[in-house]
Amino acid sequence: MVSYLKKFKKVGSSLGLVEQSQMVASTAVIVLMMTIIAIYVFTGEKLRWLDFFTLLTVGVFGFIIVYFIAKYGQQINEQHQQLLGLNTVSQAVSHSVELDMVLQNALEKVCELLNADYGWIFMLENGKMQLKHQYKIQRNIFSENIMLDERWIEVLKMDHELTPAFFEKQQYVTAQLKQFNIMDWASLPLERNQQFVGVILIASRNPNKFKKKQIELLSTFRNQIGLALNNAYLFEQLKQSEKLYHDLYENxxxxxxxxxxxxxxxxxxxxxxxxxxxxxxxxxxxxxxxxxxxxxxxxxxxxxxxxxxxxxxxxxxxxxxxxxxxxxxxxxxxxxxxxxxxxxxxxxxxxxxxVTKQKMLEEKIIQAQKIDSIGNLAGGVAHDFNNILNSILGPASMMKRKINEQDKFYKYITLIEDSARRGAAVTRQLLTFSRKSNVYFKLTNINKVVEDTITLFERSVPKLIQIKKNLQNNVLLVNADEGQIEQAVLNLFLNAQDAMPEGGIITVSTRAVDLNESIPAVYSDIPPDKYVHIKIVDNGRGIPKEFLNKIFEPFFTTKDQAKGTGLGLSVVYGVVKSHKGYITVESELNIGTAFSIYLPRVDKIVQSEETTESQAIVGGGEHILIVDDDVGANIVAGDILKELGYKVTIAQDGFQAIEKFQSTNYFDLVILDLNMPGVSGKDVFYQMKKLNPAIKVLICSGYSDTVLNDDEFLKEIDGYLHKPYMYEDLAKSVREVLDH
The missing domain is CATH 3.30.450.20 (PAS domain)
Known part of the structure; x- marks a missing residue:
């Protein structure tokens, strides 16, 4: 009996909830019916069929009631299990927003809830199914990349049981499949925004493991996993966007x-x-x-x-x-x-x-424009000043020729003449700064110029000042006006001397420099080329930073009024620019200052024609027309020429000059100023040339851009005399033009 009950219990435990309820109800009815029959048998009472059928009816109805109650309980239990599974999966996949963790958690929970032995999760990437995670398996029975074809897509899109035979036929499954003894398969397609993005495959060693109920339970996970995937993808996109923003922000x-x-x-x-x-x-x-x-x-x-x-x-x-x-x-x-x-x-x-470099460039442009404007102003001032000096120097030189050196007025005339010459020197510096003076280029050895300048400087420099030379042995040639380069170097020596009132060392060096794109930033303002570098360094008191942008401006000086004109460095700047060169300055207070000049190196001579001066002062009887709007200039030139025996006609402006030129049959020479109101000297020149192509013209001017910048005009004129001039200068220039 005991063994029977054990077998009965074992059979009952293998049944489902509904079957167990039915078995209990049937057993109860049978026991009751057997009890009634036994009572009647042992008591001898007559069996009442009404009781029997009543009991049978009650048993049948009880059986039916128990069946439906058990069936309903089973449905509730299944729904509970589904909800529990959904909740488990939902918690697992929502635990993280990292895509990799979502995939791993989804696979593990699906396999655990369905008691799967193995599991895989694949994601669609660039047209291939990429294996992301495996469950309870170390080796991979699939090849690394599964190319999707239509058949695979259709199969994987369905959540259903897959037969082992289906996988054994696929080329993507390795021969190791049989070693795992897999007897049943099921799949869960993964979607995002109704688009197929991957699949979960689960497998069991038990045949028919994944029945309809398991497949239905598997299907319930799809939406939760899909929602988690969507969140993970959005989070991934957000991370990528943040990374992109961060990279942009950082870089x-x-x-x-x-x-x-x-x-x-x-x-x-x-x-x-x-x-x-x-x-x-x-x-x-x-x-x-x-x-x-x-x-x-x-x-x-x-x-x-x-x-x-x-x-x-x-x-x-x-x-x-x-x-x-x-x-x-x-x-x-x-x-x-x-x-x-x-x-x-x-x-x-x-x-x-x-914007540091931009501001520095703007300041340099403004400074260059400022210096250029000052240069134009300086040129104009020099023109007017030269006319004034001409009216002083010319008469002084005439009077000096008329009186004896023992005359009491001789020293005053000499003083006037010397003062006028100093004034002329100042105007020459102004014109040099403004790059409007005559420049005579020739092939020049910079080392020789520097040596000559040092010799000149050492004659007057105090013994407290030492000069150290570091000149490159090679011959350094530039196309330059030797006198102007010498003046520029001398001005830098004098500037260094003034910076060392208690003595010091001036170091001058020369070298060849080839600048290119790889040269350091110190040369960034100098275009790549071959240069001769002249560097003059002192160990004086230095230049304050606030003054560095002003030192090349004319008349800017920090010296006492009696010690400087403020033109020294301006002249250096003008000389360097007129030679298409560059100048830089570095200075530190109480350490010293270094000026660097870069002049283009040349390989061949480019030299303008040099005028040949006549040694003797010779007059003549030719007829000369003097054209100048400055009354003093006309008087000086007229008196000098008349004294030399020339016939002189004066014109106060261009209109008078043309009129006199047309009315007079012949002039041997025209002395012509260029800067005149009304008709310019250049226009007068061309009109006279039309009337008489053979006429000789000597240009006499304080300065003129026309002479310097118009090469064709320079070829057409017969001579050029710079104001202010002395008696001898005018006499020699006139004779040279007339005799050639």
């Missing part, structure tokens, strides 16, 4: 940082760190004043507060940032505000662009 050419209401830097990009020389921990969390010079700290603090209070945005504001090493850069700043949900600004976003 943009401009500097970025954000400031909170306390004036602290809460973030900055890599560009700013590299520009300013900081590590991130040295800036983030620090007051924004760390970016500025100490004298600007209070102003910066007030500005941050004002921007927050007034909700301002700055555009193109120029500021000075201070690097970690103490050096400074000029930046252009733009700001914007970040607001919270209450509409209150919480951060200031700052974009700073380094």
């Amino acid at each position: 943009l050419p401009d500097m970025y940082h954000s400031i909170n209401r306390d004036g602290l830097i809460v973030s900055c990009n890599q560009t700013e760190l590299e520009y300013l020389g900081y590590d991130r921990y040295e800036l983030v969390g620090k007051p924004v004043t760390i970016l500025y010079p100490s004298e600007k700290h209070n102003e910066v603090i007030e500005r941050v507060r004002y921007i927050f209070d007034q909700k301002l945005e700055l555009k193109g504001v120029e500021e000075v940032f201070q690097k970690k090493d103490g050096s400074k850069i000029i930046v252009s700043i733009n700001t914007s505000l970040v607001y919270n949900s209450d509409g209150k600004p919480t951060l200031i976003r700052v974009v700073a662009r380094d």
Whole structure:
């Protein structure tokens, strides 16, 4: 009996809930019926069939009621299991938003809930099924990449049981499949936005493991996993977007940082760190004043507060940032505000662009334009001043010829003449600075010019000043006006001497320099070419930084009024520019100053014709027309020429000159000023040439761009005499033109 009950219990435990309920109800009815029969048999009472059928009816109805109750309970239990499974899967896949973790958790929970022995999850990437994770298996029975064809797509899109025979036929499954003794398969397609994106495959060693109920349960996981996948993909896209933004933010050419209401830097990009020389921990969390010079700290603090209070945005504001090493850069700043949900600004976003080089270039352009404008002004002043000096020097030289050296007025005339010459020297320096003086180029050995200048300088330099030479042995040739280069070098020597009142060392060096694109930034303003480099260094008191941009301006000087005119360095600048060269200066207070001149090296001579001066003062009887709007110039020239025996006619302007030229049958020579009101000297020249192509013309002017810049005009004129001139200068020039 006991063994029977055990077998009965074992059979019952193998049945489902409904079958167990039916078995219990049937057993109860049978027991009751047998009890009734036994009572009647042992008591001898007559069996009442009504009781029997009543009991049977009650048993049948009880059986039916128990069946439906059990069936309903089974459905509730299955729904509970489904909900429990859904909740388990939902929690597992929503535990992380990382795509890889979502896939791994989804595979593990599906396999656990369906008691699968093995599992795989594949994702569709670039047209191939890529294996992402496996469950309870180390080796892979699939090849690495599964190319999708239509058949596979259709099969994998369905959540159903797959036969082992189906997989054994696929070329993507390796021969190792049989070693795992897999007897049943099932698949769960994964979708995102109704698009097939992957599949979960599960396998069991038991045949018919995945029946309809298991497949239905498997299907219930699809939406939860799909939703988790969608969130994971969105999170991945967000990460990629954030990474892209972060990479852009970190590597943009401009500097970025954000400031909170306390004036602290809460973030900055890599560009700013590299520009300013900081590590991130040295800036983030620090007051924004760390970016500025100490004298600007209070102003910066007030500005941050004002921007927050007034909700301002700055555009193109120029500021000075201070690097970690103490050096400074000029930046252009733009700001914007970040607001919270209450509409209150919480951060200031700052974009700073380094404009140091741009500002330096602008300053250089402005400086060049300024110097050019001053040069034009200087040229005009020199013209008028030369006319005045001409009216002084000419008569003085005439009077000096008329009186004896023992005459009491001789020394005064000599003083007047010397003063006029010094004035003429000043105008020559002005014209040299403005690059409007006559320049006679020839092949020049720079080392020889420097040696000659040193010799000249050493005659007057105090013994406290030492000169050290470091001249390159090779011959360094440039196409230059030797006198002007000598003047420029001498001016730099004199400037160095003035910087060392208590004595010092002047070092002069020369060398050949070939500049190209790879040369360091110190040469960035000098175009690539072959140059001769002249460097003059002193160990004097140096030049303050605020003066470095002004030292080449004419009349700028820091010396006492009696010690300098302010034209020395201006002349150097003008000489260098007229030779298509470049000049740079480096200076440090109490250390010294270094001037560098770069002149283009040449391989062949480019030399203008040099005038040959007559040694004797000879007059003549030719008829000369003098054309000048300056009365004094006309008087001086007329009197000198008349004294020399020439016949002279005077014209006060271009109109008179043309009129007299047309009315007079013949002039042997015209002395012509170029800068005249009304009709210019150049126009007068061409009109006279039309009337008489053979007429000889001597140009006499304080300065003129026309003479310097018009090569064709230079070829057409017969001579050029620079004002102011002395008696001998005019006599020689006139005779030279007439005799050639």
